[in-house]
Each structure stands twice: as C-alpha cells, then as structure tokens.
Amino acid sequence: MASATSGDHLVPLADWLTLYQGLLLVAGPCSVESRQQLLVTARQLAATGKVSLLRAGVWKPRSRPGQFEGRGAEALPWLQEIKKETGLPVAVEAARPSHAELCLQHGVDVIWLGARTTVNPFMVQEIANAIKGTGLPVMIKNPVCPDLRLWMGAIERIMLAGSQKIVAIHRGFQTHEKKIYRNIPLWDIPMALKNKMPQLPVICDPSHIAGDVQWIRELAEKSLAMKMNGLMIETHYRPEEALTDPLQQMTPAAYHDLVNRLSDNVATHADTPDRLENLRNQIDDCDCHLLELLACRLSLSKQAGKVKKQQGAEILQPRRKHDLFHDRQAKAKALGLCPTFVNDFMTLLHEESVSVQSEDAAKDKNP
Ligand code: PEP
Ligand code: MN
Numbered sequence: 001m002a003s004a005t006s007g008d009h010l011v012p013l014a015d016w017l018t019l020y021q022g023l024l025l026v027a028g029p030c031s032v033e034s035r036q037q038l039l040v041t042a043r044q045l046a047a048t049g050k051v052s053l054l055r056a057g058v059w060k061p062r063s064r065p066g067q068f069e070g071r072g073a074e075a076l077p078w079l080q081e082i083k084k085e086t087g088l089p090v091a092v093e094a095a096r097p098s099h100a101e102l103c104l105q106h107g108v109d110v111i112w113l114g115a116r117t118t119v120n121p122f123m124v125q126e127i128a129n130a131i132k133g134t135g136l137p138v139m140i141k142n143p144v145c146p147d148l149r150l151w152m153g154a155i156e157r158i159m160l161a162g163s164q165k166i167v168a169i170h171r172g173f174q175t176h177e178k179k180i181y182r183n184i185p186l187w188d189i190p191m192a193l194k195n196k197m198p199q200l201p202v203i204c205d206p207s208h209i210a211g212d213v214q215w216i217r218e219l220a221e222k223s224l225a226m227k228m229n230g231l232m233i234e235t236h237y238r239p240e241e242a243l244t245d246p247l248q249q250m251t252p253a254a255y256h257d258l259v260n261r262l263s264d265n266v267a268t269h270a271d272t273p274d275r276l277e278n279l280r281n282q283i284d285d286c287d288c289h290l291l292e293l294l295a296c297r298l299s300l301s302k303q304a305g306k307v308k309k310q311q312g313a314e315i316l317q318p319r320r321k322h323d324l325f326h327d328r329q330a331k332a333k334a335l336g337l338c339p340t341f342v343n344d345f346m347t348l349l350h351e352e353s354v355s356v357q358s359e360d361a362a363k364d365k366n367p
Contacts, residue, residue, distance in 0.1 A: 024230030182211020305357030
C-alpha cells in the first residue's frame, strides 16, 4: 500500500502544468529587480511559447550582508500583473513561513524551497505547517550539501502537509575548491532520488550548477539524457546588468535557442539506455573533478617552489620524491589501482610540478 510519503499520491506533472515534449520548463529571472525588468523579461519569455512556469526570486538569500536581497513583498503584485497578462503561472522562493503566506495571499501558483532552506529541517517544517491543507504546489531544491536523506526529508515534510503537486530540483552541491562548475552535479544523487520516489518529477537547474552560461547547454543535455523531467533556467533581458547571478542568466532569446536545440537532443536520446547515460555523466563529472584537482595540485607545487626559492632549497629533492612515490603506491594499492599505471601517472605529475617550479625560478632570474 502507498504510504503518505512514498510519492505515489503525487499528481502527474501534465495534469497541472503545460509541458513541452513532456518537459517542465521553468524560466525567469534569478531575482525580481524592478517591475520593468520583470515585465520585459517575462513578456519575452512568454513570446517563446516554451515556458511552463515563470520563476522569480523575490526574497534572495545572500551569503554576505550588504548585497541586494530582493524586492520582497512589493514585487508580488508585479507577478500578479504579469501572470494576468501572459497567462503563465508563477513560482517564487519561500525561505520562511511568512514568505509562503504572502505567496498564498498574492496568488503565487508554486513556491520553491531553496538549497539553503532544504538543508534546515526546522525551517522546512515551519514552511510545511504554513501551507498545510492549502495544496500549494512546492518545488524542492536539493540541499547545498550532498545529503540525499535531507533532500528526501524535506520532500516528505511537504507531502505530509498535504501537498500533492511536488517537484524536486537538482541544482548541484557546494564544495570549497576552485572549480569549473559553480556547484558539482553529483548526478547519482538525483538519480537515487528518482529510484526511491519514481512518481516524483525531478528537474535540473543547470544555471545554478554551471554558474556561467557557457556550461548550461551541456548540463541541460546531460540531465535530459538522464531522463530528468525538465529544466529551470535563469533568464534576464539584460544579464550583464543583473543584480544577482549575472554570469549564469541568459537572455530569453538564448533560452529559446537552447530549448529548440534540446528538442533534437531529447529525440536522439529517447532510445539510449538510461544506465549508460548515467554512467557516462558520472565519468564526465569525475574527469572534471580530476582536472580541478590537477589545477589545485599544480598551484600548490608552484607555491612550494616559491618557498623553496626563498629558503635557497633545491627544486628536486630525491628524498621527498622517494617518500611521495612510496606513499602514493601504498594508497593506490588500498584503492585497488594498477601499480604501473599509478607509477606512470605520478611520474608525469611530478615532472610537471618540477617543470612549473623551474619555469617560475627561471622567470624570477630573468624577469
Ligand atoms: C535561486 O534559484 O535563485 C536560488 C537562490 O537557488 P539555490 O537555492 O539553488 O541556490
Ligand atoms: Mn540565482
């Protein structure tokens, strides 16, 4: 028998939102900055004819104080206005119960819980209590940390509040390293969620994973190849002037182009086995991580080179090299890696480190 939190009671997406080629397409600005910015962006998006739901952040959680934190409740009538004009349903992030209540009062169709809210079970519960019995649809982003149980817990709390229109949003996970993507995708986590709750639609937010428009297409393609149920894309009619997330917002025209090209992609991948796509995406993720680690490793070598120079030490230190190779072989063995491969790899890496340090030393001599 279906339990209240199995997801079996959820209303299928197509019964409450307009889908395009079976996909839920959510688009709109990161934040509402002004009435004009919202209206212009939303009109251009509506004109594409490829938007299921208009997103717009009204209360913006910022990491540091003193930044633009959204227009707040004054933006809600602007959303009502554009909803009436375009006929598009609207979604707003609710980060506390009062936000959810204001959304209910202003005819907001869907709220979403942001990554910084999903991480906090007390806050999720308070929001769940605020919407209890209203049936308000809720989209739930993954928590900032890679914790599937926390994500599921937030979804379950909303289900227990009686909401039957729920969507999970994969927006990647935070790490502290310098990286290619703003947030690492860790695709196996949304895939595990899909396996555990097969009726729950899971969409991807490539804008927040990428952090930069240049990576959005590849991430969107990957997510659809993995049979995710749609996308959330940040759009702004003038991204370069955006007050929040300017690098990752695309124009409505670029959004239109992206969606048109993705349609071909959806058709191409329709028959590819999910499992192979999933594995390939995880391999891409691993390679991306390896490249980031290599960049970090070589930057540390470079810094070590400077310290060696200050101390008048040799660049190549046989004792250190011997210990390093010995240590890495022992660790590689514990991981079941081939010793020859690890030796070859470490030899290349060590040569590159020495070369980076030597280049720097030469530059310092002949600037
Ligand atoms: C957003 O969607 O604008 C947002 C703040 O996202 P996240 O919660 O994923 O960081
Ligand atoms: Mn944003």
